[in-house]
Each structure stands twice: as C-alpha cells, then as structure tokens.
Amino acid sequence: MQQIRLGAIDYAILIVYFAFVLGIGWTLRRYVRSSADFFLSGRSIPTWIAGLAFLSANLGAQEVIGMAASGAKYGMMTSHFYWVGAIPAMVFVGIFMMPFYYGSRARSVPEYLRLRFDEKTRGLNAITFAVMTVFSSGISMYALAKLLELVLGWSFHTSVVLSAVIVLVYIFLGGLTSAIYNEVLQFFLIVLGFLPLVLLGLKDVGGWAGLTAKLETVATSAGYSAGAWSDSWRHLGSASANPMGVEWFGMVMGLGFVLSFGYWCTDFLVIQRAMAAESMLAARRTPLLAAIPKMLFPALVIVPGMIAIALHSSRGGLLPLGSDGTPNYNLAVPVLLAHYLPSGLLGLGLTALMASFMSGMAGNVTAFNTVWTYDIYQSYIRPGQTDRHYLRMGHAATVLGIVLSVAAAYATTRFNNIMDMLQLVFAFVNAPLFATFLLGMFWRRATGHGAFFGLLIGTAAAATHHGLVLPHGATPGLKGGFLGTVLHTYPSEMAQNFWTAIFAWSACFTATILISLLTRRNKSDDELRGLVYAVTPRGTDRELAWYQRPATLGGVVLGLTLLLNVIFW
Amino acid sequence: MNLDLRLPMGLMFAIFGAMLTLYGLGSGDAIYARSLGINVNLWWGLVLLAFGLVMLALVSRARAKRRGRPDAVP
Secondary structure, three states: OOOOOOOHHHHHHHHHHHHHHHHHHHHHHHHOOOHHHHHHHHHOEOHHHHHHHHHHOOOOHHHHHHHHHHHHHHHHHHHHHHHHHHHHHHHHHHHHHHHHHHHOOOOOHHHHHHHHOOHHHHHHHHHHHHHHHHHHHHHHHHHHHHHHHHHHOOOHHHHHHHHHHHHHHHHHHHHHHHHHHHHHHHHHHHHHHHHHHHHHHHHHHOHHHHHHHHHHHHHHHOOOOHHHHOOOOOOOOOHHHOOOOOOHHHHHHHHHHHHHHHHHHHOHHHHHHHHOEOOHHHHHHHHHHHHHHHHHHHHHHOHHHHHHHHHHHHHOOOOOEOOOOOEOHHHHHHHHHHHHOOOOHHHHHHHHHHHHHHHHHHHHHHHHHHHHHHHHHHHHHOOOOOHHHHHHHHHHHHHHHHHHHHHHHHHHHHOHHHHHHHHHHHHHHHOOHHHHHHHHHHOOOOOHHHHHHHHHHHHHHHHHHHHHEEEOOOOOEOOEOOOOOOOEEEOOHHHHHHHHHHHHHHHHHHHHHHHHHHOOOOOOOOOOOOOOHHHOOOOHHHHOOHHHOHHHHHHHHHHHHHHHHHHOO | OOOOOHHHHHHHHHHHHHHHHHHHHHOOHHHHOOOOOOOHHHHHHHHHHHHHHHHHHHHHHHHHHHOOOOOOOO
C-alpha cells in the first residue's frame, strides 16, 4: 500500500500522548511502597477503572487488527467472538468464579491452583503462563513494528525500541496501577480515535442498509447466499453455507463454551485486573461492567473490516493483494485510516492504534512479572525473603519481561514457523484449563493428582486431535495431520481449532473426574473454604438492594446480548 | 487511589480537542476531500474538548465534595 505521510499536527498528538503515558507512571511511582502495591495495586482500584482495564488489557493488536481482518474475511459472523464468546464468559466469571478468586486472597491464578489443588498443578500453570505471556507480548511488538514499517515507513528497530522503552518505563515506575491507569486511557483513546473512522465509513457506504447491500455482492461472488456477510446466525446450519466453515454446534461449544470461557475465566492477564479491585463487590462487578462496552465493540472493530471489504469489491481494489491474490485483510484498519482521515484526526487514529498495541503488551508484562515473582521466584528459587526483596525482583522481572519480549519479537522476524508452532502448543495447553477450574471451583472431590494429570491428558488430546485432522486444502505439518494419517478434513482452520478445543476440554474434564475418584482427597473441607462453591458461606448479596446485586447486572448484560443476537440474526 | 485518573484523562482529551479544533479552523478545505467534505478535525475536536472538560468538571466536583462544599462547581 501507499505509505501515509504524517504532518506536524499528527506527530504533536503522538508526542502529547506519550507524555501523558509517562507522566502517569511518574506520578504513581510515589505510591509504590510494597510488593502488593506493585503487583496488585494494593487492592484499591475502583470498579469502573478495573472494569475498563479488564477490557483494555485484552484490547491488543489481535483485537483491533485481527477482528477487523475477520470482519472483512467472514463478515458479521465475527460478532460471535463477542456475543456468544466473550460476554457470557465475562458474566460467568463475575457472578460465579470471582468470589473464589478474590475471596481466596490468592495473588495470582496459579496461586489459586496451589491453594485449591497442589504445588505441581500450580507449577505447571505458572511456567506455561509465563512463557506464553512473554511470547504474546513479543508478537504484539512484532505486529506493531511491522505495521508501522509498512504504513509509515518507520524502521522496525525504531518501533520496537520505542514501544518497549515506553511500556518499560511506565510499568517500572508505577507497577500494576500504572498499567491499569494507562489501559483506561488507552480504552478511551481507542474508542474516540476509531469512532470517526466508523462514522465516516458508514456514511460513505450509505449507512447499514448501504453496507448490507454492498456486502451481498461480496457474498454472492464468493458463492454464498446474499446475506452471508451481514447475518450472524442465519447461515450456521451447515459448515458449507458460511465463509467461516463452521456449523452452529462447533461455534457454540468450541468458541462459546471452551475457548471463550477458558480465556476470560482463567487467564491471569485479565483476572489480575479484577483481583486489584478495592472490594469483593467491586471485583465481581469488574467483568460485568466491562461486558457492557464489550458488547458494543463489534461496531468499532468488526464493522471497519466489513466496510473495507464492501469498498474493496464495489470500488475496486481498496485493499492491497497478497502474493496469493487474496486481499490482505490485516490492512483493513490502516487502509481505512489513510482513506478517510485527514492530517489531524489521522494522528489521533494512529495514536489509538499504537495505544492498543501497547496496552496489550503492558497487560502481558504485568501478568508476567507477577507470576514470575510470586509463583516461580518466591516459590521455587528464593522463598522467605523480605517484601522489599520481592519488590526489587518485581522491578527486575519487568525489565526481564520486556527484554524477553523484544527477543521474541526479533525471533519472529527470523523464524516465522517457530512462532506458529508455539502458538499451537499454547492452544493445546489452554484449551483444557477451563475444565480444571470448573471442577476445582464446583466439585470438592477433585484432587491434585486429578487436576494435574487431567491437564496433561487434555493437552495430549488436543495435540492428538490436531495431529489427525486437517483443514481443507492444507498440507500435513503445522496445520495438522502430523501424525501420519488424516482421519477427517474440516472445511476451515477455524472449525478445526474449535473442535480441537472441544476434544481437549472433554478429555480433561473426564480424566480429572476419573483420576480424582481413584485418588485420595488431598484437601479437607476446612482447607477448601473460600475456594470451592459447596463449602463457602454465601448470601453476601442479601444486604444489597436487588438492583445493586451482581446477579441483576449479569442478567441485564445477558438480556442485552440476546437482543443484539436477535437484531443481527 | 491517590491519583484521580480523570484528571490526566480530562487534560489529555481537552488538549487533543483544542489542538484539533484550532487545526480544523486553520486548515483549508482541500484536505477534507477524503473525509467526504466534512471538516472532521473541527467537529471531532469539539467532541474531544467537551469530553475532556466534562472529565475535568467531575474531578473538581469530587474535590469540592471532599472539602465539604458540594455546591462548588467550577
């Protein structure tokens, strides 16, 4: 694509933003006195801030660039990532799981696993999580630098160093509070920076009606029925009727149940934001409050992709073509930015884009330094030191996390396959986790051995399934089928991933139950108080008026989501 | 927490708003061909400015409240 030329006003906006980001870190440095301040914000964050940070920590490169790309590639069906995936999971974690995360006073998700199960389950989770976060942060950095290289002509090294240094400085100074405050700033910047783009794009294509009309051409020329790009549910009857290649069961179970619940309910990256909240009630409301803006995000991140593909087909070649002749969907947002925004707003839009990458990175780095310091360093390397010692380690771990992320970013430029392979392995590790937490929190009979070996069996099931199946048109290798025989061919990679997750979850769920029944309980009811549903005293919501209860808020959120599903059926 | 986040947030968006509004007033019509002929810098600048000022107003109201003068509005 043609490179964008920035004016003085655009650079000025970028510089003002960086000044504020660093300024917040600088102001907050005075309040960091203990390791709990650094890693948990002293458990003092108000609900609205924790909620927006919960949302924004996840609003990284993958969401802004990836969801727009999916919007262009698959159309309105991408909204399932929100309305079937994220929202119900966020309501579930707020109402049912947060009481145990927050109530147990665990400082991290792996630490919860130690309290609930045993040391080995925690170790397994802590180490895979630490490795995973560093690589995700590195991938985020790589994606940002590649994008800026392509769009602005900045050198790869400049972008990597610039983003790494800024994120390092503000986390180093202010710890988790600084990361959370900046995430909220980034949230508003992303909303206010992309909204004009969506409004201009919609006006240009003739509103929603004009957009659907243009998308009909896209759908019919790809060989689907006319509404395939603008309806979310109507074409899920069979996998061959929609561009995603998924049928409703794989969608609801794979994406909705296993993958989304697995991510939103067990990933420390987001849970950490709620754990930093000022009270149990605030912690429970954090994901519920986050769900409200989250359900509107498709308008901000998916619709631009749909506009881009509509214009691409109706006005001829808006998106640059890749080497295989298909449009480069990942460029949907940058291309629209350049297409609609004049100097001035363009600077704001690009700042928002950079903010999204940096909030993703910062989220990973703060989760990494906590897990490293509490769950690995304090547990296995140097236990029993003073709090000051662990605070210093937190600072060191922040530097380490950033350095490893930079290394991962450069590794990606050299070995693209290694990155794909790692992401695949992580998917295998993550898919069964939700079964472990579900059984851990709601079945007191689940044992440490059951959880540990259940997880391993779930991961093995994911790898085996992936090794025996292939997406349509792929050759055996990283894409699947590496075990020699191909038992089944899925219509798309997405369908294959959903089913891998379903197999992994079911295997972990069954294996954990069987092994738990065969092994002796290692925790008594007394030890499980506050960790497991059945032995935890309830009824704390009674003193709240009905409209203040988390369950009411959750019900409202689910009702609104259902409404959105029906409107865009 | 000790720093009211709305303060830096309000300041930042008010500054962005002022910058874009002024730039929108000063720039000619030519650059707005791509934004469908709308002076988006001016209009969106005013939106950001308003958002920033509302945040700042909330901060100063919260401060007045803490000093026990709930009637004090900036």
